[in-house]
Amino acid sequence: MYKAHIAHIAYQFNDLRTVMAKATPARSGDYLAGIAAESHLERVAAQQVLADVPLKRFLTEALIPYESDEVTRLIIDQHDANAFKPISHLTVGDFRNWLLSEQANSEQLAALAPGLTPEMVAATAKLMRIQDLILVAKKCRVVTRFRNTLGLANRMATRLQPNHPTDDLAGVAASILDGLLYGSGDAVIGINPATDNLQATSRLLIMLAELIERYQIPTQACVLAHVTTTLNAIERNIPVDLVFQSIAGTEHANTSFGINLALLNEAYQAALSLNRGNIGQNCMYFETGQGSALSANAHHGVDQQTIEARAYAVARHFNPLLVNTVVGFIGPEYLYDGKQIIRAGLEDHFCGKLLGLPMGCDICYTNHAEADQDDMDMLLSQFALAGGTFIMGVPGADDVMLNYQSTSFHDALYLRQLLDLRPAPEFEQWLIQHGIFDHNNRLNSGSDIPSIFQPGLQKLMSQHNDN
Incomplete structure (x- = not known):
């Protein structure tokens, strides 16, 4: 059971799955599913609870049971404990703060990726505003x-x-x-x-x-x-x-x-x-x-x-x-x-x-x-x-x-x-x-189709239409 008090109101959430759903910014699909927060206060309460959840909790409290879902099994079985170790002591809120700090650079985030589970990063996103999502994603480099x-x-x-x-x-x-x-x-x-x-x-x-x-x-x-x-x-x-x-x-x-x-x-x-x-x-x-x-x-x-x-x-x-x-x-x-x-x-x-x-x-x-x-x-x-x-x-x-x-x-x-x-x-x-862009990364202003496409493209189209 997870609990929080907001504006003298006591909120209780039965499990981590419920905390995650209630902490999610409003969207129509979650309302349609009947799992969204019923008020802004309840959402804030769930976000407060979520911020204090240790990241390692997601490795022991599966939102969808390991026994009945192969995606859950993939997540748990492929988790890299060594990559996770540098942040294993953090809560979701602590992790958010670290991601936004200058200490979290592209090299560290790349090394950390195999140690993160989808539930960890989803939980962190729920505590972020738009500029936070932009800033952290910008640091990540995937080639x-x-x-x-x-x-x-x-x-x-x-x-x-x-x-x-x-x-x-x-x-x-x-x-x-x-x-x-x-x-x-x-x-x-x-x-x-x-x-x-x-x-x-x-x-x-x-x-x-x-x-x-x-x-x-x-x-x-x-x-x-x-x-x-x-x-x-x-x-x-x-x-x-x-x-x-x-x-x-x-x-x-x-x-x-x-x-x-x-x-x-x-x-x-x-x-x-x-x-x-x-x-x-x-x-x-x-x-x-x-x-x-x-x-x-x-x-x-x-x-x-x-x-x-x-x-x-x-x-x-x-x-x-x-x-x-x-x-x-x-x-x-x-x-x-x-x-x-x-x-x-x-x-x-x-x-x-x-x-x-x-x-x-x-x-x-x-x-x-x-x-x-x-x-x-x-x-x-x-x-x-x-x-x-x-x-x-x-x-x-x-x-x-x-x-x-x-x-x-x-x-x-x-x-x-x-x-x-x-x-x-x-x-x-x-x-x-082929003269489509100039050397300044700008589209050339000429109106002629580059010679590379003449007359081969017309021939190609005609050939395939005949088939």
Whole structure:
């Protein structure tokens, strides 16, 4: 039993899971689940209790039982006690204060990451204001490699997302050309297929592989099909760079996605065996989002922010190139408005970076949410200040296949100009080489399409449409 007194009112919380839920800043998903604080006073009381909880308590009081959840078993079994030792005497509140101090630098945080559990970092996030989340995440440096180098200081990458409602290859190729001409695509050229089957996935993968090879683009491709579809493609010698999968923070939620840890490991080993990366072998791409476990009725009474952080333990196990929190995609039932979306995106980034992950954010909202582009501009700017690894690059910021609002190619240019952020170094050199960027990291103002794309792209589109 955990107890606190606030304004002469006594509050009692039965277990650590309840303390965590009640201490979470307000969001609609936790209210929908019936686990959120019933008042601001109760939230403050829970935060006061949480600040005094020893970090090591999370190693002995599992929020979801070890015996019934393979994600919990992964978290506990993979915990690095030696990495944890320097902070093992701290409470959650003490840990927050240490993270904000100048003593906590990038090298120390990188060494500490294997000793942290998702529950520890989620608890710490609940005691932080926005500027705290930004400051600490900015200190974390996570570098990954496949065909280029992501996560370096003063760099911001983009996922070029050329989705098409019918997977038309000419339409996809046109969007890719548009994105490349704005300097987008160094994180990955990643397509959400309208039809998740082997034939559609294979056609897209082959086109992407040919395009990257033909123009010698130092980036990687991914078709965001289900992991089983991608495994089938690998078995048929279809060129696969990155294996994608949406993941969640409980075994039951992952089961609803049709996956488990064994299947993810099979896919990881298959991708490694292809050895397609030329400077590194980080070959997995994961996407997550607060509320996915609640959608599957698989949250076990744990708040959605903590469940989200637990998904990062799954991701961390497979050394991914990219992890993307698709923060506002599920809808206002989970994150009601711009205020909740902004905080959730920064919480997710903070937790993922502390756990040692290369975190990106799909800064997005659905059209029925109480949010607009001004809210997204706020999160976009704050995410960049926090040292985010990558954002989305969607034509016009409006995904015509998934029907949601995201960030555009122009948004990346805004960040790069405002904060002097550069693309991945190998990709930057390619942009400069072909006259897309100048040597000052600025988009060239010429109206002509670079000669590299003429007439090969038109031929490529025609060839694939004929097929």
